[in-house]
Structures are given as C-alpha cells and as structure tokens.
Amino acid sequence: xxxxxxxxxxxxxxxxxxxxxxxxxxxxxxxxxxxxxxxxxxxxxxxxxxxxxxxxxxxxxxxxxxxxxxxxxxxxxxxxxxxxxxxxxxxxxxxxxxxxxxxxxxxxxxxxxxxxxxxxxxxxxxxxxxxxxxxxxxxxxxxxxxxxxxxxxxxxxxxxxxxxxxxxxxxxxxxxxxxxxxxxxxxxxxxxxxxxxxxxxxxxxxxxxxxxxxxxxxxxxxxxxxxxxxxxxxxxxxxxxxxxxxxxxxxxxxxxxxxxxxxxxxxxxxxxxxxxxxxxxxxxxxxxxxxxxxxxxxxxxxxxxxxxxxxxxxxxxxxxxxxxxxxxxxxxxxxxxxxxxxxxxxxxxxxxxxxxxxxxxxxxxxxxxxxxxxxxxxxxxxxxxxxxxxxxxxxxxxxxxxxxxxxxxxxxxxxxxxxxxxxxxxxxxxxxxxxxxxxxxxxxxxxxxxxxxxxxxxxxxxxxxxxxxxxxxxxxxxxxxxxxxxxx
Amino acid sequence: xxxxxxxxxxxxxxxxxxxxxxxxxxxxxxxxxxxxxxxxxxxxxxxxxxxxxxxxxxxxxxxxxxxxxxxxxxxxxxxxxxxxxxxxxxxxxxxxxxxxxxxxxxxxxxxxxxxxxxxxxxxxxxxxxxxxxxxxxxxxxxxxxxxxxxxxxxxxxxxxxxxxxxxxxxxxxxxxxxxxxxxxxxxxxxxxxxxxxxxxxxxxxxxxxxxxxxxxxxxxxxxxxxxxxxxxxxxxxxxxxxxxxxxxxxxxxxxxxxxxxxxx
Numbered sequence: 169x170x171x172x173x174x175x176x177x178x179x180x181x182x183x184x185x186x187x188x189x190x191x192x193x194x195x196x197x198x199x200x201x202x203x204x205x206x207x208x209x210x211x212x213x214x215x216x217x218x219x220x221x222x223x224x225x226x227x228x229x230x231x232x233x234x235x236x237x238x239x240x241x242x243x244x245x246x247x248x249x250x251x252x253x254x255x256x257x258x259x260x261x262x263x264x265x266x267x268x269x270x271x272x273x274x275x276x277x278x279x280x281x282x283x284x285x286x287x288x289x290x291x292x293x294x295x296x297x298x299x300x301x302x303x304x305x306x307x308x309x310x311x312x313x314x315x316x317x318x319x320x321x322x323x324x325x326x327x328x329x330x331x332x333x334x335x336x337x338x339x340x341x342x343x344x345x346x347x348x349x350x351x352x353x354x355x356x357x358x359x360x361x362x363x364x365x366x367x368x369x370x371x372x373x374x375x376x377x378x379x380x381x382x383x384x385x386x387x388x389x390x391x392x393x394x395x396x397x398x399x400x401x402x403x404x405x406x407x408x409x410x411x412x413x414x415x416x417x418x419x420x421x422x423x424x425x426x427x428x429x430x431x432x433x434x435x436x437x438x439x440x441x442x443x444x445x446x447x448x449x450x451x452x453x454x455x456x457x458x459x460x461x462x463x464x465x466x467x468x469x470x471x472x473x474x475x476x477x478x479x480x481x482x483x484x485x486x487x488x489x490x491x492x493x494x495x496x497x498x499x500x501x502x503x504x505x506x507x508x509x510x511x512x513x514x515x516x517x518x519x520x521x522x523x524x525x526x527x528x529x530x531x532x533x534x535x536x537x538x539x540x541x542x543x544x545x546x547x548x549x550x551x552x553x554x555x556x557x558x559x560x561x562x563x564x565x566x567x568x569x570x571x572x573x574x575x576x577x578x579x580x581x582x583x584x585x586x587x588x589x590x591x592x593x594x595x596x597x598x599x600x601x602x603x604x605x606x607x608x609x610x611x612x613x614x615x616x617x618x619x620x621x622x623x624x625x626x627x628x629x630x631x632x633x634x635x636x637x638x639x640x641x642x643x644x645x646x647x648x649x650x651x652x653x654x655x656x
Numbered sequence: 657x658x659x660x661x662x663x664x665x666x667x668x669x670x671x672x673x674x675x676x677x678x679x680x681x682x683x684x685x686x687x688x689x690x691x692x693x694x695x696x697x698x699x700x701x702x703x704x705x706x707x708x709x710x711x712x713x714x715x716x717x718x719x720x721x722x723x724x725x726x727x728x729x730x731x732x733x734x735x736x737x738x739x740x741x742x743x744x745x746x747x748x749x750x751x752x753x754x755x756x757x758x759x760x761x762x763x764x765x766x767x768x769x770x771x772x773x774x775x776x777x778x779x780x781x782x783x784x785x786x787x788x789x790x791x792x793x794x795x796x797x798x799x800x801x802x803x804x805x806x807x808x809x810x811x812x813x814x815x816x817x818x819x820x821x822x823x824x825x826x827x828x829x830x831x832x833x834x835x836x837x838x839x840x841x842x843x844x845x846x847x848x849x850x851x852x853x854x855x856x857x858x859x860x861x862x863x864x865x866x867x868x869x870x871x872x873x874x875x876x877x878x879x880x881x882x883x884x885x886x887x888x889x890x891x892x893x894x895x896x897x898x899x900x901x902x903x904x905x906x907x908x909x910x911x912x913x914x915x916x917x918x919x920x
Contacts, residue, residue, distance in 0.1 A: 522724050
C-alpha cells in the first residue's frame with residue numbers, strides 16, 4: 169500500500185512540504201478522488217461491526233453506497249467539486265503484490281472462521297477487517313450512484329492514483345485526495361490526505377506539495393521516484409535492511425538506484441536477484457493514463473433516479489435520501505466564495521526574520537559550472553551545486569561572489585571525488601560546507617589546508633556520511649581572489 | 657536591533673483584538689517606514705493590512721527590514737497584561753528568537769517585561785495595487801458594526817449595493833429577508849458621524865457576513881469606517897488609526913457559480 173514509511177520520512181526531512189489545512193478551506197476547488205481507496209475505507213468503516221455489515225433486503229452490502237453518498241455530500245456542501253477516479257487494469261508488476269494481498273485475505277478468512285467458532289470478538293473484529301475486498305460490483309454501484317448525483321466519474325486505464333496525478337498536472341483539478349502516498353511518486357503537484365475521513369474524526373487535511381518536497385529533500389523528481397522504490401512500493405520488493413532514512417541517504421549520496429547498487433555493500437544487503445526497479449520506475453514516470461479527458465461537469469442530481477436506486481433497490485430510508493438530495497441542490501445553488509489570490513498576486517517580502525534561520529544546507533545553485541581548461545578533465549557542462557551554510561550568529565556574509573570564485577576551481581578527475589572549495593573571508597568562525605556534483609549531494613568532512621593564496625580549503629569527502637555536515641573551522645581571512653571579480 | 661516605543665499602548669491592544677480572530681499566526685514587518693503586518697486568514701478569503709507609521713512612535717529604531725513571526729493569540733495574551741494607559745515598547749535583538757514587550761505605567765511606578773517566543777512563519781505576501789474604486793462609502797463605524805451584526809442574525813451573506821439613492825445592505829435567510837438603506841448625511845454635529853457616499857459607477861457585490869463581522873472588531877480604533885467597492889475587486893474596509901496609519905481588511909466577493917464555470 170503506497171510507499172513504505174514515506175510520511176514519516178517527509179515529516180522528518182521535509183516538514184515544510186506538508187501543511188495542515190482545514191477541510192472547509194477547499195471550497196470551490198476541484199478535487200480528484202481516488203475512488204477505489206475510498207470504497208475500501210467505506211467497506212471497513214461504514215456500519216460494519218464484526219462480520220455484520222449494512223445490507224439491503226437481498227443481502228448485498230451497501231456500506232460503500234452509504235459511505236460514498238454521505239461523504240460526497242459533505243464535499244459538495246463544503247463547496248468542493250469532486251471528480252472520482254476508478255482503477256482500471258492493474259499493471260503486471262502489481263499483480264505480485266495483489267496476489268500477496270489475496271493470499272493474506274484467504275488466511276484472514278480462515279482465521280475469521282475459527283474466531284467465529286470460538287466466539288472471540290476481538291479476533292472477529294480484527295480478521296473481518298482484513299477480509300474486506302472491493303469487488304467489481306461495488307465499483308459499478310458507486311459509479312452509478314455518483315452519476316445520479318451529478319458528480320463526474322473517470323475510469324482510469326490503469327492505476328487511479330496515476331490518473332489523478334495526471335489530472336492535477338494538467339491543471340484539470342486543484343489536488344488529489346487519496347491516502348496512498350504513491351500519488352506523490354506519480355508526481356501529483358498537490359496531494360491531500362484525510363480529506364475523505366469522516367468529519368467525526370476531526371483530522372485536519374494534510375496537504376503535500378511535490379515541488380516543496382523536492383526542494384526540501386533537494387532531489388530531482390527522478391531521484392525522488394528512485395527513493396520511493398528503495399523505500400518499498402507496490403511494484404517491487406525493497407532491499408532488506410534499507411528503510412526510508414537509509415534510502416534517502418543513499419540516493420543523496422549516489423543519485424540513482426544504479427549508482428546505489430554499484431556502491432552497495434554486497435555483504436550487508438541482499439538485493440533480490442530479479443529486481444524490476446527499472447520497470448517500476450517506468451510505471452511511476454510514464455504510467456498509462458488518459459491525457460485527453462472530457463470536460464468535467466457537475467450537474468444537478470437526478471432525484472427520481474437516486475430514489476429508485478437507493479430507496480427501492482438498496483433499502484435506504486426514503487426521507488433521508490430526499491433530504492440529502494435537497495442538500496445537494498442547495499449546495500449547488502450557493503454562490504461560491506472567491507479567493508484573494510485571484511485578485512492579488514504574491515510579491516516578495518523584503519523583510520528578514522529577526523533571527524536569521526537556517527543552519528541547514530541552503531544556498532545558491534550554480535548551473536553548468538565552467539572550469540579551468542588546464543586543470544581538470546571534467547566534461548564541459550559539469551553541473552555542480554554548492555551549498556554553504558553557516559551558523560555564526562552574525563549572519564551569512566557571502567553571496568554570489570563565492571559562486572564566481574567557485575567557477576574557477578581547479579577540479580581533479582571526478583572519479584577521485586576530490587575537489588577544492590575556495591572560501592575567503594566569510595567573516596565567520598564556522599562554515600558548514602556541503603557540495604555536490606552532478607546534482608548528487610556529497611557531504612564532506614573538511615579539513616583546511618593553507619594554500620599559497622591562503623584561501624583554499626581542501627575538502628575530501630569521506631564516507632559513510634553519518635556525521636554529514638563538515639565543519640571548516642577558522643577559515644583564513646584573505647584578500648579576494650582575483651578570479652572572484654570576473655563575471656561569467 | 658529593534659526598539660519601538662508607543663506612548664498610546666492601548667492602540668496596539670486594540671489592533672490585536674481586531675486581528676487575532678481572523679489570523680492565527682502572522683509576520684510583523686518592521687522597516688524605516690513603520691511597523692506593519694499583512695496576513696490572510698487560513699482559507700485566503702480575507703486579508704488584513706496594518707500600518708503604524710514610524711512617526712507615530714515616540715521612539716523608533718529599526719536598523720534593517722525585520723520580520724517577526726508571532727502567534728497573535730499569544731501576543732494578545734501578553735498585551736492584555738498591559739494597562740490601558742501604559743506605554744508599550746517592543747524590543748528585539750538581532751539573532752534572538754524572542755521579542756520583548758515592555759509595559760510602563762504612566763507615572764513610571766511599574767515596569768513589566770514580557771518576552772515572547774517568535775515563530776518561523778512561511779507566509780505569502782500579496783501585492784495590493786492602488787486602485788480606483790467605483791464607490792467609496794464613509795460612515796460611522798458603530799453604524800456599520802450594527803448593520804453587520806443585525807444582518808448576520810437573518811442570513812449568511814450580504815449584498816452591498818451602492819446607487820444614487822445610497823448604500824443598501826440586504827440579506828436573505830430561512831426566516832425571511834432584510835434590507836437596510838443608508839443615505840448620504842452630512843448635516844451632523846461631528847464629522848465622524850457623517851455618511852458620505854462617493855459613487856462613480858453603481859456597484860453591487862455579495863460577501864460572507866462572517867468575515868465582515870470579524871472586521872468590525874476594529875471599531876474601537878476609529879469613529880468612522882470607509883468601505884470601498886469595485887465590481888472586479890475585493891472590498892476594502894478601512895479604519896484609520898489617528899496620527900499613525902490604518903488597519904485595512906480586504907474580502908474577496910462571492911462569485912456566482914455560473915461565472916466560475918465559464919472561467920475554468
């Protein structure tokens with residue numbers, strides 16, 4: 169289910185990428201909802217005690233209808249415009265995972281039978297939850313219900329999450345509501361968790377923004393996908409012994425799964441022989457989705473149809489259904505509230521916080537670093553990212569000047585991972601120096617050597633990188649390097 | 657380094673009372689111009705903009721543009737500890753993660769120091785262009801407060817329309833409807849009591865009363881309020897703060913669903 173441990177990993181490493189939002193604040197927003205996930209939740213939660221579930225006269229389960237009906241009305245009443253996306257054919261790779269789930273469910277069914285025999289209530293509760301399965305019929309019922317309610321339905325060719333993400337990328341919807349973290353791996357720009365939780369739970373919506381996730385983790389989207397695969401996804405096994413933290417460290421260090429595998433200690437970790445990470449990556453990067461979806465339309469509810477379907481066929485209370493339809497109508501008639509962003513545009517604020525924050529790696533990015541032809545054997549367009557941050561209490565006293573000097577760094581063969589950073593009078597006693605090559609973050613423990621110019625600090629990366637942040641103590645004060653003045 | 661001494665400390669208390677229900681956390685910005693704040697409510701429907709100009713302070717020292725993230729509820733708790741006649745000084749040291757509020761009683765026999773932790777707030781700053789409004793209504797602030805309160809007992813939204821006749825506030829609810837018309841009236845004893853309507857073009861807009869009611873918490877700051885309306889813009893409800901600046905509230909109008917559908 170989703171990506172293992174990603175929520176915690178983000179909470180620890182990219183807290184700014186997640187924001188708590190009030191349910192009510194999504195008024196007027198179009199939201200793509202992962203329907204299959206919601207139906208599954210409804211079957212577990214709505215009206216089920218032990219093996220007893222909500223059913224109609226014929227004995228068919230109606231929990232999913234009840235849940236879908238009330239929860240959708242809640243969204244509509246809050247002024248949201250939901251569009252439900254249903255799963256299509258699962259990709260081949262997921263079949264393994266699904267087979268696992270089936271066998272687990274079979275086990276649970278057997279356990280449940282024993283529990284029922286023994287009359288053990290706790291066990292019954294536990295195992296009946298695990299036997300819950302979303303059938304094709306459940307899906308069809310919900311689609312019919314939603315169409316009658318005037319809510320658009322999209323059938324994904326493959327995975328619903330991927331289709332939701334595509335809708336969001338195409339700006340057809342504001343965000344994706346799911347509980348499954350792979351929505352982020354599919355690149356949904358805005359991902360909302362707990363939106364479909366019952367109001368009685370009083371959990372705020374958790375909003376994730378992929379752009380901020382990448383920025384905070386300092387990864388590219390491709391690297392993020394690799395990270396998710398390493399953490400463990402639905403498409404392939406993970407490597408035993410590698411959890412979220414380790415995966416993040418490895419990706420930051422090596423940049424891609426290929427490089428991670430090359431450098432991974434074969435004694436410590438066992439990589440599954442047939443490990444289809446490339447295929448998994450392809451599924452995340454280029455999933456099968458419909459790009460040209462018909463225009464999303466929210467229409468008035470079909471009262472007669474709803475009464476027929478819910479009351480006559482599925483034994484819902486007539487009065488309740490009629491009242492609920494009335495609610496949908498009034499929600500539709502309400503003029504919707506505008507937002508200030510549609511009138512005013514954001515601008516930069518000139519003020520700086522009293523306490524200048526940040527001891528973490530944030531700095532400037534140099535694209536396509538040029539180098540001295542004579543000193544290195546690097547390729548011409550060798551991107552390097554340099555992050556320097558310092559906790560001085562006096563503030564950070566360096567800026568683009570460093571970047572310019574860095575352009576003239578003498579680099580050695582990059583296979584040696586040996587490079588020089590030039591720092592001059594930064595006006596600080598401590599500098600944390602982090603630098604990266606080819607977008608790969610390298611943490612380095614730095615020792616400084618006085619160069620003839622008195623301003624060079626040689627930094628040799630050392631691995632493992634546990635004590636990641638380098639401390640360059642007492643950077644010698646010096647005159648500006650002559651290279652420093654030269655603009656690119 | 658930052659040190660702002662405000663003789664009329666009660667002003668700051670009133671400002672907090674007017675904003676803390678709308679916004680929970682906000683960055684106060686301090687520059688050579690003055691002490692200011694811009695913040696939106698969590699759903700980004702309303703915005704408050706405050707300016708207390710530096711000239712209004714007895715002593716104003718601010719070395720660079722500084723922002724201080726504060727929880728308004730906590731700030732209000734502290735300011736409530738200041739007497740109404742107290743002189744309030746706001747102090748902050750570079751590199752510190754706290755701000756100090758110092759309260760001095762008028763006869764200098766009691767001095768209190770309250771130190772509050774600052775927060776790291778990621779907030780969006782909106783650029784608000786100067787605009788020509790279709791209609792500007794100036795009226796006694798207590799009257800405006802009364803109207804908003806009365807109407808919210810009938811309905812959730814108010815339609816504010818300005819015509820040659822005057823300004824009309826109307827609402828509709830389950831129990832019925834309500835219409836209040838205010839006409840221009842300049843023949844009053846005090847200028848604050850006047851109702852002045854400047855209209856270039858008739859305008860009619862719908863707003864959520866909940867927010868307007870929250871704005872009227874600023875009524876103690878000023879005897880009169882100015883409501884500026886334009887059909888393409890959020891309404892501005894402004895309370896002038898004597899000799900110091902203003903507190904302005906912006907509220908996005910309600911949009912008919914059909915229009916929105918056409919836009920998307």
